[in-house]
Amino acid sequence: MAPAAQELKTTRQGSVEPFTLLEGPGTWYVKDFKGPGDWVTQLTPEHVAELEAAVQGVLRAGLDIEKAPRSITKDHFPLPTLGPLLEALRDEVRDGRGFAVIRGFPVDRLSRRETVIGFWGIGLYWGKALSNNKKGHLIGHIKDIGHDPASPLTRLYATHEAQPYHNDAADLVSLLCLKNARSGGLSSWSSSVSVHNEILKRRPDLARVLAGDWYFDRKGEVPPGKKGYFVIPVFNYHKGYLSVNFSDNYYHLAQRHAEVPRLTPAQLEAIDLFNELARSDELRLDHLLEPGEIQLLSNHTQLHTRSAFEDVGDFDERRHLLRLWRAPPGDRPLPDAYLEPYGGSVEVGNRGGIIVDGTVEHVSLEAE
């Protein structure tokens, strides 16, 4: 018989015991915040001047952001006052609240090339860059480029469809908004640790189901020698940390492989409860990213989603965000189950991202 909620033990990240209630800053509820002032950091004119000067330095040095982005290092991108702020925000996201928004990236003053270099340079203060897809994009483009949302190989970021609650295949994910849609495209995020706690209180039996094996589709982005799917729990308890990995459409999609076990009634119930909690008013924080705003999230403690949107017709006027996946130093240990989605490494600072046969790492200035 599972203990009642009031009898459940409480632990914190760093000394988590399986199936206990987590407390600490990553376990937040909407009521904990007064408003965006609690999570938005406004860049000062001095920060912006540093950023623009660093971008111009990269251009003057003749460094190639498209073909050789890794040749642009922190040494080429000095940010005397902005750099420490970026690192402090990263630490808050990695070890604390789990999310942050930065306002004031000068998207209206910079060319596309300058913008891409600027976002790359900011990412240098957060950790190692990782490939976002099988094409090797080290900066992803979130834009409707007409991919068929019904195809099992389509990643929804290349469509205008809603994306269900999920996390990405890297420690940190960041988005820079370049342009908004005519309507829709609302970002929301929730604490996956709070979802864990609520499930433990309501349905401890389903918490145990979520800590079991879940089959996860690769959407055709298959590394050499791997299958088109892999197994990873939703609730991962490892060396004193709870890391949550969830994406319901990838579980359903894995059912297309005949050898993958069918989702059980308990698993389907667990998915429903997980989604219901993640999108509940108590746990869901809505934030419509405006042009020039940057969102930074930990994928281990936060879930994200975006609503469907409608663009204006012209390609250049469509909703467009840039995405970074980064492996920061000093992140938590992860269990071997993460070797599958994390490119064969769980080494802190050197894990995550998608590499398949033929992947060539590069940066594109436009969605492709």
Ligand SMILES: [Fe+2]
């Ligand atoms: Fe995502």
